[in-house]
Amino acid sequence: MKKLPDKTVERLSQYRRTLLIALSNGKHHIFSHELAAMLHITSVQVRRDIMLIGYSGTLRQGYDVKELTDIIGKIIDSKDGQKVAVIGIGNLGRAIIGYFSGKRTKLSIVAGFDLNPDKIDRVYAGVWCYHFDRMADIIQKENISIAVITVPASEATAVADKLILAGIKGILNFTPRPLNVPSNVYLEEYDIITSLEKLAYFVKKV
Amino acid sequence: MKKLPDKTVERLSQYRRTLLIALSNGKHHIFSHELAAMLHITSVQVRRDIMLIGYSGTLRQGYDVKELTDIIGKIIDSKDGQKVAVIGIGNLGRAIIGYFSGKRTKLSIVAGFDLNPDKIDRVYAGVWCYHFDRMADIIQKENISIAVITVPASEATAVADKLILAGIKGILNFTPRPLNVPSNVYLEEYDIITSLEKLAYFVKKV
Numbered sequence: 001m002k003k004l005p006d007k008t009v010e011r012l013s014q015y016r017r018t019l020l021i022a023l024s025n026g027k028h029h030i031f032s033h034e035l036a037a038m039l040h041i042t043s044v045q046v047r048r049d050i051m052l053i054g055y056s057g058t059l060r061q062g063y064d065v066k067e068l069t070d071i072i073g074k075i076i077d078s079k080d081g082q083k084v085a086v087i088g089i090g091n092l093g094r095a096i097i098g099y100f101s102g103k104r105t106k107l108s109i110v111a112g113f114d115l116n117p118d119k120i121d122r123v124y125a126g127v128w129c130y131h132f133d134r135m136a137d138i139i140q141k142e143n144i145s146i147a148v149i150t151v152p153a154s155e156a157t158a159v160a161d162k163l164i165l166a167g168i169k170g171i172l173n174f175t176p177r178p179l180n181v182p183s184n185v186y187l188e189e190y191d192i193i194t195s196l197e198k199l200a201y202f203v204k205k206v
Numbered sequence: 207m208k209k210l211p212d213k214t215v216e217r218l219s220q221y222r223r224t225l226l227i228a229l230s231n232g233k234h235h236i237f238s239h240e241l242a243a244m245l246h247i248t249s250v251q252v253r254r255d256i257m258l259i260g261y262s263g264t265l266r267q268g269y270d271v272k273e274l275t276d277i278i279g280k281i282i283d284s285k286d287g288q289k290v291a292v293i294g295i296g297n298l299g300r301a302i303i304g305y306f307s308g309k310r311t312k313l314s315i316v317a318g319f320d321l322n323p324d325k326i327d328r329v330y331a332g333v334w335c336y337h338f339d340r341m342a343d344i345i346q347k348e349n350i351s352i353a354v355i356t357v358p359a360s361e362a363t364a365v366a367d368k369l370i371l372a373g374i375k376g377i378l379n380f381t382p383r384p385l386n387v388p389s390n391v392y393l394e395e396y397d398i399i400t401s402l403e404k405l406a407y408f409v410k411k412v
Contacts, residue, residue, distance in 0.1 A: 003408065013403040017382055038384050040393075075407075082406045091304060095297035095356075096398060107402050145409050146402065170405035172398075176223055178244050186408040187246075188401045192302060192378075195394045196313050196352065197219040199376035200288045201281075202209065202392040203351050 008049050009076065014039055015046070016072045019065050031062035077106035083144040085168075087159050088151035089114040089129050092174060096148060101125040107146070111138050132159075136166040146170040153177040214255050215282065220245055221252070222278045225271050237268035283312035289350040291374075293365050294357035295320040295335050298380060302354060307331040313352070317344050338365075342372040352376040359383040 033043040057063035086093045089112045112129040147168045156175040173189040239249040263269035292299045295318045318335040353374045362381040379395040387393045
């Protein structure tokens with residue numbers, strides 16, 4: 001199967017999350033317009049995405065929640081799951097580790113890295129924190145493919161270079177410093193200042 | 207001036223962030239293709255956005271970094287700034303407060319809220335943490351227009367309702383629970399699981 005567009009994958013992940021909430025509320029069938037309303041998008045968009053992955057519901061009942069969840073899982077998840085490292089064990093790094101702890105997902109955080117001696121060789125919500133010097137070593141030994149960068153902006157570029165050399169294939173950059181990565185590395189960036197500035201702009205009285 | 211599209215505002219915020227980095231590196235002029243490369247977008251996109259705000263560079267030197275930064279500021283920022291509250295003073299809430307601390311921005315975090323008695327009436331990086339019960343009171347008294355929600359998913363809906371009743375006009379939701387807000391409230395949502403699932407999908411060996 002050809003790789004799906006970026007935005008479709010993002011929405012599939014959101015559909016699954018929403019379907020799981022529905023399922024836990026005892027809902028077994030759902031219409032495209034219900035999914036759409038919960039995610040603030042159009043039902044045309046929902047139907048288009050779900051057709052794209054070769055699934056369809058029935059006119060009378062809509063989608064089977066369990067079936068659709070499983071199909072999305074088969075597309076998004078790797079069979080054996082994927083391992084994630086968190087670089088920078090400050091408040092944000094710890095929040096991310098804590099957030100994943102105990103969640104049933106195909107993604108597992110298996111290592112943390114920091115430079116602060118007080119943090120190294122300690123365990124955070126079940127995740128061991130190593131010194132930066134062990135990055136390449138642990139990433140290769142543990143077969144880690146994804147890294148989350150939560151270090152100060154000034155260190156972001158050096159950390160990313162180190163990660164790429166160590167064989168990391170996906171980077172989620174939480175620093176405000178835009179990164180450059182080779183074309184075989186997938187990059188996601190999130191900066192809270194941008195989100196808040198957008199809010200501020202739309203909230204602003206004209 | 208008519209409100210700009212959502213995505214344009216997002217990019218203007220990113221341009222400004224990138225321009226400020228350039229300026230701090232002693233760069234006084236920048237070409238659209240340089241800005242584009244730093245942000246992994248096309249130079250056509252950059253030129254279109256910047257034309258939209260009524261600015262243009264010169265063929266020989268490109269944009270004046272300082273001028274463009276100021277113009278973006280005039281569009282995005284409110285003259286007197288805007289006040290932000292953080293709801294939920296866990297690791298993520300503290301990371302956000304710490305991140306803003308000392309940053310020169312027109313957005314200032316002026317209050318935190320939590321339910322945990324150990325956190326209430328304490329100061330985090332200069333920000334006072336109040337009990338949830340004081341939310342409406344403080345939001346009105348301090349004229350807070352934007353709230354960041356970092357509570358557990360199960361509390362997200364109740365917290366959002368409380369915030370909207372208190373007069374909050376913009377919400378940044380960091381919980382995985384999608385929210386419903388009235389049309390006069392602006393909502394941004396971010397879920398790290400979706401970002402990581404996207405990475406995992408593209409990193410996955412086919």
